Amino acid sequence: MQFIRLGSNRVKRIAACAAVGVAMALTSAGMTVNAQPSATPTLAVPDFTQVVEQTEGSVVNIRTTESVPVRRSPMGPGPSDPYEMFRWFFGPDFMPPGMPGPRQRNAPTPPEQERTVPRGVGSGFIISSDGYILTNNHVVAKSNGIFVTLTSGKEYKAKVIGTDPRTDVALIKIDAQGLTPLPIGDSTKLKKGQWVLAIGSPFGLDSTVTAGIVSAINRDTGDYLPFIQTDVAVNPGNSGGPLINLAGQVVGVNSQIISQSGGFMGISLAIPIDEAMRVVDQLKAHGKVTRGRIGVQIGSVSEDVAKAIGLESAKGAMVSNVEPNGPAAQAGVRSGDVITRFDGKQISQMSDLPRIVGGTKPGSRVPMDVWRKGKTITLQVKVGEMPSADEAGAGQGEQPKAEAADALGLKVIEVSDTVREKLDIKGGVQVAQVEEPAAAAGLAPGDIIITINDVDITSPAQYAKVVAGLSPSRAAALLVIRGDQSQWVTITPRK
Template sequence: MLQLNWKKLRVITLAGALAGSLSVAVLSSGAAFAQVRGLPDFTDLVEQVGPSVVNIRTLEKVSTESPHGGAGEQEMQEFFRRFGLPMPNIPRANPRRGQPQDEEQPRGVGSGFILTADGMIMTNAHVVDGADEVVVTLTDKREFKAKIIGADKRSDVAVVKIEAAGLPAVKVGDVSRLKVGEWVMAIGSPFGLENTVTAGIVSAKQRDTGEYLPFIQTDVAINPGNSGGPLINMRGEVVGINSQIYSRSGGSMGISFAIPMDEAVRVSEQLRLSGRVTRGRIGVQIGQVSKDVAESIGLGKPQGALVSSVEPGAPADKAGVEAGDIILKFDGKPVEKSSDLPRMVGSTKPGTKSSLTVFRRGSTKELSVIVAEIEAEKTGKKTSSKEETPKASKIGQAIGLAVSDLTKEQKAELSIQGGVRVDSAVDNAARAGIREGDVVMQVGNFLVTDTKSFEAALAKVDKSRPIGLLVRRGELAQIVVIRPSK
């Protein structure tokens, strides 16, 4: 045991047999205390969880019906075609010449882990996507052909099944207990190297990367082939599925993302029950509420989801949701940021009657909506270029806008009842991002239906302070803040 009693701060570097450095902070001039916390030992965890982790190989069938179907022959064929040369007659060794053949070729390598003792295995959807055959290899080198029970691309979760019994299943951990800074371990097959163990800490929770689920961020070394493998806490429980990495090189850069296990289990239960996942939708496009927008409309703080557009005939439309509304709560649960809403609605069973709390023109409003089942995105309809000669207004020039009334055709094309068209935007309005062709539907917390109501609304707001305008552009609406000249 090394005993130190220094009166001054010193740092010792041990070289040779001990490569590294030992730093001791002196808490007082009379005594030094070194609080040493040893690094974790993962050996027991590897022995405990390792047998539950599997290697997943995927194969795809490649047709060789072309007389020049081999990879090398295809390159040669392209060479002769590019330079306009006649294609030579190349004999093939296949005795069944001319008959189409399907050859299985390796497609990719990933990881997975055993959910149940009877052979249910969880992995990433992108690992098995497009595969004609899935081969699972256990740590004892046994190989099984697996059946894909279901895959959900939105959450990147898939479940496959092998015919086996008595398999070592993982223990599922409580993600809510996971803390930032906590040690975690990953086991997988990076670059095809089976049963590779790496470790690190939880860097962040609820990381929003624009995907459907909030991710667990870690600095565990994750590389191609780790996809679908487990993220394991120090109690030997699986808390996530390693799914994505941030990389400029294709390899690990210390930023990796795992799907939280609570979300993955919910998805896997639906996949095992019906082979697919049903999610709720209400038919709105949303955006983030910025600090400037919140201040300009009197919301207090940036929160909720700003409704950019409402799909005609969708549940939100039937419930009375309007473009420019800010959804603050769904079923009584606060919507802190816009990405919270799709997750809340998506996890709601279609057909459920839910409540919405929206902020509209200075006050909150309670709405009731019946959640529908999510469907494929619809293509936005094109707008016509026909226009009537509109009635113009000049009062908007005080904030850099020239506006005019909308024609009946324009209202019909945009599926709106009113608003004013921006004929030109200069000075403060242009700097705020407003441009010709935009439609102003609200000034501050005052509804705009035509140039007359636009003038009345503009006369009521304090033009010495930032003014929030609800602006429609194409199919989407957003709140734009015009700042006064200094």
């Protein structure tokens, strides 16, 4: 690093010019400075106390519990046995002298027992006087008990009204009246550099307030929604809490952090409140969210591809596969088309299409512009209904329905005719979602399973029967195709 030494008079002139420039910039931004000529200009930092006083009482702490199996003896399925170690050395029928009868090797295994343990801590905020609370789906998912604590210290047991894993939004309710809801703002009016606050329970520390600015809007992270990016300090436990503007209005729901350490590193993401409230309306009315689908797999349009096919710019969503007999196929969409507009809305990037289609009412017939062979063609497509979040991936186009996760930790779907023709295969199933133990074995969504052990896989139904017959005591061998390569992968089924 180099340092430049300046004369004292020159330094004074530069400092005076800089002070004038700062004062002009702050004045144009609506901020105030100390106007006394003899004083150093100072920034009038916003006073957050009034906003906090108005909103803090509507933010709640959420703790959850879950059921876990009771740990049994490490030497066997039954209860703890002080002589189990001797039997490991001397055989399963070993009994100490004076003990009656041999040990029963085939005694029935006692039923699995469970116990309730703390699961996690999160945040939420009141959106109605009769006890509706908005939070994140991941705060309440897989829990068997949800407990809400108000700032007054009073605790309630909550029930889940509905959840939406795609947007990570959950609506819960407590049996209470006369609560003070937070006013809902307009997240579409947010601007970069705007002051915002976060209130929540990071690391379980209730009613913690942090402040910062909006760093970016419409931040695309590959998820179903564009996020609000801020530099507000958000840590584990803040999830589900409100992002509040200086008018005391909720503009977002704190949901994620981008971190290499697991703690705050200067970037946090919030769900725009407009999108969250649209989800809440459906959850309150139906307990679930209904979205549209058109049955395509899509990809981004690169600059080189745009030039090659005559597009003015690299915009739109490239159709890589069309679901047979799906809404798009019936409308005449072909692989290789670039969807540039849907229902009058421009598709600037690939991720715009699932969001716009998802927000369209199923059954609607809408116009869709596609770029094909150097010109725009307008097609009429009848929007179908999207399966639940567990049945299809949101960011890469829609997929056919997937069954529930099986003993291998997989959810699979039918392989499309286009993919089968391309790979020159007759059967197989495509992986839609991966959990343990398949995740540990390296499987990923999009992989195609064509053989398990020595059985060729022909359909999802036949695959399910084969998996159901696998033994949890023996690893199964799967022949998997990824891209243009195939390999054998071994997975031990879970019980």
